[in-house]
Amino acid sequence: MKQKNYVLMWILTIFIFALLAAGSVVGFCFNLYILGGVLAGLMLAIIILFVLQYNKMVRYRNKIQESLSLIDIQLKMRFDLIPNLVNTVKGYAKHEKETFKETIALRNAAIAATDEQEKLELSNKLVPKMKDIVMIAEDYPELKAQSLYKSLMEQLVDIEDRIVSARRIYDSNVNLYNTLIATFPNNLVATTFKFSKEQMYKIDAGENICPKVQ
Template identity: 40%
Template sequence: MDLTWLWILIGIVAAIAVIIVIWYIVAYNNFIKMKNSIEEAFATIDVYLKKRFDLIPNLVETVKGYAAHERGTLDEVTAARNSVANSSTTEERLANENILSGTLRSLFAVAEAYPDLKANTNFLDLQNQLNMVETDLANARKYYNANVRMFNTKLETFPTRLIAKKFNFTKQPMYEVENAAERENVKVQF
């Protein structure tokens, strides 16, 4: 009789150990899947950034012909584009992308002062392409941030936090607006 209880106890302990090992493997694999989703989302952003990156020189050249004395704005756009290309970390890349977005807004503001430029079909086509890329970028950033949010939440909650610590999974950066002025309400005046 005593031996039966011992075998039952060993069976229960073994079952619990198997359940813990299976949970451990599943939780680890989920971290890997989420990490890969974040990398995929960032790669999608990269695709759209490359499209935007390729459009910018054409846009700058088109504006140069009409607004030669707006050299400062054109130089800022070019410098921001180069900063993005030379970014070495994800955080640096995200910050430089935000700067580039701001300089592109300045470029379009300059274009508003030149009616001939605003009517130029090449400029309008480039502007439309850039607007489509910016829309795609916004959607890709939302997808990236959603994946990062899920990953970071799993990373910080118990008991998966134990696995994250053991395998050195670290918190991932969100794609955020760097310039506080861009968060403020837009004033529209007629």
């Protein structure tokens, strides 16, 4: 009888240890399940963050391109006005033909330029040439009194003001974009998807090309 009780005690002890061991395994698996869920949630949050910031960078970069297009539109208007201005002033100052020739040559080269940086440099070189033409016209009161010349000058002032405004919008968008991709954790997204820093558009807007027409 005592031997049977002894055997039963051992069986009961083994059974209890088995239950404890099984409970430990279940608890361990449950903890792994929780840990896996936390890691999965963290990965999902990181992916969502990457997607949101990627889309934000794309929007900012698109704004830069849109504002650059605005500058190009105004530059085209400037290019279109130059021949009329040159021809109008040339009728009174034929001896300045070298200045007129250089201005038209720069204008044509800027229009033909396919590289944005080259177009920028040529556009900047045009500003002092245009200022020279306006200064030449200042010596001819009859020319300044012409309605055509006044109209051209009004258009020129308006175009240059628009270039200034478009340039400010562009520079503002570039500044926002560059700040965005430089800050953490956005810089990780920028590096991963190769978003690079944009340059400010250093264009001479010609604010002082001509006086306001009275």
